[in-house]
Amino acid sequence: MMDKVNDFFARLWQSLLSVVKVVLMSKWGIKWPDIGERRQRGIVILGNGPSLNDTVATARDFLAAHDLLAVNFAAGTPLFNQLRPNYYLLADPHFFNALDQPNVAKMWEAIAGVDWEMTLFVPSRAAMPPLCTNGNLTVARYNATPVEGFEAVENVLYGSALGMPRPRNVLIPSIMAAIGMGYKQIYLAGADHTWTRTLSVDDDNNVVSVQPHFYKEDDREVQRSRTEYMHYPLHTIMYSFYVAFKSYFTIARYARHRGIEVVNITPGSFIDAFPRQKV
Numbered sequence: 473m474m475d476k477v478n479d480f481f482a483r484l485w486q487s488l489l490s491v492v493k494v495v496l497m498s499k500w501g502i503k504w505p506d507i508g509e510r511r512q513r514g515i516v517i518l519g520n521g522p523s524l525n526d527t528v529a530t531a532r533d534f535l536a537a538h539d540l541l542a543v544n545f546a547a548g549t550p551l552f553n554q555l556r557p558n559y560y561l562l563a564d565p566h567f568f569n570a571l572d573q574p575n576v577a578k579m580w581e582a583i584a585g586v587d588w589e590m591t592l593f594v595p596s597r598a599a600m601p602p603l604c605t606n607g608n609l610t611v612a613r614y615n616a617t618p619v620e621g622f623e624a625v626e627n628v629l630y631g632s633a634l635g636m637p638r639p640r641n642v643l644i645p646s647i648m649a650a651i652g653m654g655y656k657q658i659y660l661a662g663a664d665h666t667w668t669r670t671l672s673v674d675d676d677n678n679v680v681s682v683q684p685h686f687y688k689e690d691d692r693e694v695q696r697s698r699t700e701y702m703h704y705p706l707h708t709i710m711y712s713f714y715v716a717f718k719s720y721f722t723i724a725r726y727a728r729h730r731g732i733e734v735v736n737i738t739p740g741s742f743i744d745a746f747p748r749q750k751v
Contacts, residue, residue, distance in 0.1 A: 487621025490629065498615040498634045499596040504652030505612055514657035515539040516737075517646045518557065520546060520685040521664030523738050528555070531661075531737075531751040538659065541650065543642045545575060545685070547582035556586075561593040561649060563616060563642040568598045584609065593649055614652075616645055620722070623729075630726055637723055640716035647723050651732055658727070658734045659749075665742040667713060671706075678702045679709055720745035 516538045518524060528535065528551060540557035544567075547560065560583060562568075570576050583592060584603040589610075594600060596613045603609065619626055619635030629635045636648040643663055650658045670682040681701045701709065724745045727734045736746040 483622050485621075487625040490617075490619040490621050490625065490635065493617050494615075494619065494629060494634045497597075498617045499613065500634070502596055502613050502615055502633050504614070504633055504649060504654075505591060505610075507653050510539065511654040511656060513537075513539055513655075514659065515541060515558075515650050515653075515655045516659045516661050517541045517643065517650060517663070518543065518546065518555070519643055519660065519662035519664070519738070520544055521662040521666075521738065521741075522684045523664050523740060524551075524662030526739070527661045527737065527751070534751045535661075538657075539655070541646055543646055545579055547580075548575065548578045552582060556588045557590065559591045559593065559649070561642060561646045562598075563595060563639060563645050565598070568594075568601070571601050593645070614645060614649060623725070626722070626726065627729055631730075637719035637726075638715050640712055640719060644716070644719050644723065647727075647734060651723075651727055651730060651734075654732075656732055658732065659751075660734070660736045660741070660743070660746065661738055663736060663738045663741050663743055665716075666740065668742070671709070673706060679704060679706050681709065717743065717745070 514537075516535055518540055520543060535555065539559070540555055541559040541561060542552065542555070542557040543561050544564070546552055546557075567576055567579070571580070580601055580603070584606055586606065586608050589608050591610045591612050593612050593614050595616045600611065615634055615636070616639045617635035618638040619629045620638065630648070633652055637644055639645050643660070647658060647660070667681065667683060670684070672680045674680055679701050720743055724734060734746045735749045736743055737749050737751045739750075
């Protein structure tokens with residue numbers, strides 16, 4: 473009995489706090505793009521995990537039959553021009569605050585130079601860098617405000633595009649964007665999330681986390697990532713993993729509420745919230 477009472481008040485507090493966050497942090501009037509009947513086509517979200525190379529090599533017909541959404545540094549790789557994704561989503565402030573870094577500049581240059589129609593999703597309050605004039609590129613804003621609490625409150629705020637489950641990583645807003653646009657089938661590729669396999673602590677008590685991607689990162693980006701993790705104790709990093717995996721279960725619940733199917737097609741993925749399928 474006490475567990476139910478405690479859960480009720482915890483959700484009540486979370487709901488009230490979420491409403492306050494939405495009022496203070498979200499931009500009103502933002503909507504997900506209306507894609508009409510295109511939503512019946514289905515979409516594959518291309519995470520940057522190492523398994524993506526195998527999926528692209530073995531499931532080209534499957535990818536060609538669906539719309540595609542790419543993320544993060546994917547624009548700086550040969551696959552970007554090969555796959556020509558319909559959508560691209562950025563979430564990390566690093567992409568907007570470090571324009572002088574070579575990898576970030578290369579990514580923006582590739583995005584600005586697309587010769588096919590592509591929608592770029594960016595956080596509602598991100599400061600966009602100056603992009604070259606390109607009629608093929610459409611910029612769409614989204615609210616990354618974290619929302620949790622009673623399911624009814626979550627459903628209303630998610631459905632109004634005012635917030636989303638805690639966006640610990642780029643895959644979370646990517647799935648929410650696909651849900652918001654109304655795609656009936658959403659597939660996750662390259663969503664390995666095998667972070668704990670490479671997590672360690674060195675003899676100086678620095679946390680070391682090597683997160684491999686489908687592309688080879690240069691030494692500058694590896695060092696930046698390593699330095700960033702060194703600023704946090706292990707329990708903080710483990711908690712951030714917890715937040716991400718918990719958010720996937722919230723997304724799975726919300727997708728079912730919307731009558732949308734989210735399927736993980738990533739071989740060996742650690743995400744346990746969605747049904748699996750081999751392609």
